Amino acid sequence: MFSYIKGSLEVKSNGYIVVECGGIGYKVFMSDKSLSEIGEIGENIKVYTYFKVREDDISLYGFKTDEELRMFEMLLSVSGIGAKSAIVMLSNIEPSAFAFAVISDDVDRITKIPGIGKKTAQRLILELKDKLKSVDIEKEKSEIENKVKEYEGIDEAYAALQVLGYSKREIETAFTDVDFSNMNVEEIIKKGLILLTNNK
Numbered sequence: 001m002f003s004y005i006k007g008s009l010e011v012k013s014n015g016y017i018v019v020e021c022g023g024i025g026y027k028v029f030m031s032d033k034s035l036s037e038i039g040e041i042g043e044n045i046k047v048y049t050y051f052k053v054r055e056d057d058i059s060l061y062g063f064k065t066d067e068e069l070r071m072f073e074m075l076l077s078v079s080g081i082g083a084k085s086a087i088v089m090l091s092n093i094e095p096s097a098f099a100f101a102v103i104s105d106d107v108d109r110i111t112k113i114p115g116i117g118k119k120t121a122q123r124l125i126l127e128l129k130d131k132l133k134s135v136d137i138e139k140e141k142s143e144i145e146n147k148v149k150e151y152e153g154i155d156e157a158y159a160a161l162q163v164l165g166y167s168k169r170e171i172e173t174a175f176t177d178v179d180f181s182n183m184n185v186e187e188i189i190k191k192g193l194i195l196l197t198n199n200k
Contacts (some may be wrong), residue, residue: 002049002060009038009045017062019047028062029083031090037064052083061087067193070165071095078127080120089113096189099160102128104185128163154180157188166196 005028007021016029017038028047030038039045047062048069061083063069068090075086089098092113101109102125110121161171174195180188 002051004046004048005062006046007044009041009043012038012041017047019045019062026060028060029087030062030064031068031087033091034062034064034068050083059083063090065095065197067095067164067197071098074128074163074165075124078124080123085115088115094190095164096160096186096193099163100156100186100189101125102163103156103160105129154185154188156185157192160185160189161192161196164193166192170196 005019005021005026007019007026009017010020010025011018012035015035016027017035018025018027020026028049030047038047047064048066049063050061050069050072052059052061061072063072072083072086072090075081075089076083093101093109097109100106105125107118107121107125110116110124111118116124158171162168171192174192178191178195183191
């Protein structure tokens, strides 16, 4: 229903902000990380949003970046993960680091997030890796993919960006002039996120 809200930051409190837009104040729940980076009272801000509607709850969740929103939506697709748990996870791990933990089966990294035990971490990896398997990253290799595949870990980085919601064409375009020498997987993912955001 709402893709994003642009307006004046009127309230910045524990766990939420209030953004005034068109004379209406929207209460938007956010992660601690987004809250710390969103801006100061009186500033005009842009918040990406997720509108949650249930019989006993209508809430608006906000994110500083589109990548955070995509990770939030991805987390909600996992059985047993609700909005509050997803917000806690966003407060404690970057989308790129989370995607890397999933594709590398790094249970220990995920269990470092408060409230996430080993079984939940394993379920997150299982269900999200299944989604990765549905993405055919081997089909119709482009010249750009051929250019970068010699670097160790590029396929994992490519898959991580796809699970965060970017299309193959978007990633190809962003990576056109990138030199991946001396970059590890997480560095490639972070670089990709910066380029993809700037290309919007």
